[in-house]
Amino acid sequence: MSKANILIVEDDKEISRLTAMYLEAEGYSSHIINDGLQAVTAVRLEQPELVILDLMLPGLDGVSVCKQLRKFYQEPILVLTACSDDISEVSLLKLGADDYLTKPVRPHVMLARIEALLRRSHPVTPSQNQLQVGLFNIDTNKQVVSYDNLTLVLTTAEYDMLLLLASHAGTIVSREDCCRALRGIDYDFNDRSVDMRISGLRKKLNDDTPPYKTILTIRNKGYMLING
Structure with a gap:
């Protein structure tokens, strides 16, 4: 079953093709639009859960597309910019973008940003907000963790890491998946951020x-939270 439907608005055929392949390999469904004017219509018809929007587009530029979408579309918009684009982060956010990435985009970073945006736009419902694993009790609505009846004071990154491990308690979680729990950190296999958390x-x-x-620590594989 698909995780979410993502609309890719990108006129570079190779970039859009590779982006779609990567997303679909991760369980998402995707649709590619290569023209700004068509993008607005496509969003109205498809109502995707997230839009990946390039700024340099034929027909209607990405800035104008973003402005038009925000008149009726409330889901996340992830903007892709080139280093030479004369537009600041503040300007992008004021236009209605939820986040942005600078090209060339590394796939694992893009995926982490997408997952973070989708988590914020579709939060856990109250009926699903308690996770009990061994001595852990995690309230995902309030983001409060107790261990052996004592409340833990965690950073955001530590909480996200623990929630991932607890959701897969008793099974190995890879370092790459642990990285994604850190909400889009710039990560490679030499990065020690995961180990620090x-x-x-x-x-x-x-x-x-x-x-x-x-x-x-499961050598050369990742980490595992003991379910007991």
């Missing part, structure tokens, strides 16, 4: 001396 969590669980009992 795991280390921070372990300290707050009083489990920062090997052998670890709560969050295990």
